[in-house]
Amino acid sequence: xxxxxxxxxxxxxxxxxxxxxxxxxxxxxxxxxxxxxxxxxxxxxxxxxxxxxxxxxxxxxxxxxxxxxxxxxxxxxxxxxxxxxxxxxxxxxxxxxxxxxxxxxxxxxxxxxxxxxxxxxxxxxxxxxxxxxxxxxxxxxxxxxxxxxxxxxxxxxxxxxxxxxxxxxxxxxxxxxxxxxxxxxxxxxxxxxxxxxxxxxxxxxxxxxxxxxxxxxxxxxxxxxxxxxxxxxx
Numbered sequence: 001x002x003x004x005x006x007x008x009x010x011x012x013x014x015x016x017x018x019x020x021x022x023x024x025x026x027x028x029x030x031x032x033x034x035x036x037x038x039x040x041x042x043x044x045x046x047x048x049x050x051x052x053x054x055x056x057x058x059x060x061x062x063x064x065x066x067x068x069x070x071x072x073x074x075x076x077x078x079x080x081x082x083x084x085x086x087x088x089x090x091x092x093x094x095x096x097x098x099x100x101x102x103x104x105x106x107x108x109x110x111x112x113x114x115x116x117x118x119x120x121x122x123x124x125x126x127x128x129x130x131x132x133x134x135x136x137x138x139x140x141x142x143x144x145x146x147x148x149x150x151x152x153x154x155x156x157x158x159x160x161x162x163x164x165x166x167x168x169x170x171x172x173x174x175x176x177x178x179x180x181x182x183x184x185x186x187x188x189x190x191x192x193x194x195x196x197x198x199x200x201x202x203x204x205x206x207x208x209x210x211x212x213x214x215x216x217x218x219x220x221x222x223x224x225x226x227x228x229x230x231x232x233x234x
Contacts, residue, residue, distance in 0.1 A: 031055070
């Protein structure tokens with residue numbers, strides 16, 4: 001059985017990814033930093049295992065991965081956001097966004113790569129954002145972190161391809177999760193008007209894209225950004 005680890009596995013998108021990968025035959029490690037009860041519930045339902053560590057802490061990542069052992073697939077999904085004018089964003093929040101969204105993904109990839117390189121096989125999928133592709137006003141730090149993740153994906157894909165390892169990126173658009181709970185109904189209607197397909201994304205849509213990139217159907221795809229945004233960014 002193939003094994004996968006999904007960071008931020010207890011969130012809306014993370015949960016959908018965990019459940020889809022389990023349905024596709026993976027043994028899934030559900031990572032969490034705070035939502036212990038939910039992560040353990042998800043892991044219990046899919047026959048996986050919940051693992052607690054903060055992706056922004058390099059040593060904690062190394063310790064956790066050492067206990068887990070061999071991984072076939074790493075999904076870097078953990079992320080945080082904040083809506084605020086760039087000049088008004090506190091340094092603590094700005095650092096948190098960068099440390100979790102970008103450095104967290106790099107910490108996990110750097111830790112898992114030695115075993116993948118030794119095995120001459122492996123798969124890393126990073127969850128970015130459409131704002132990493134085009135930028136968002138009042139989400140400058142978030143956009144920068146996700147743009148960095150896209151650049152990280154492309155560069156790492158080139159570096160590890162000779163070792164048989166694929167690295168790709170899924171770039172979601174507006175997905176209905178708890179992260180968007182603060183939008184009013186009026187705001188949501190305005191956002192929907194900007195989506196060519198006229199519907200909001202669901203966590204399932206992102207999970208479907210991850211499942212494709214995790215499968216043999218994408219064996220000749222690496223260093224790519226698969227946009228799941230209903231046409232908002234083309």
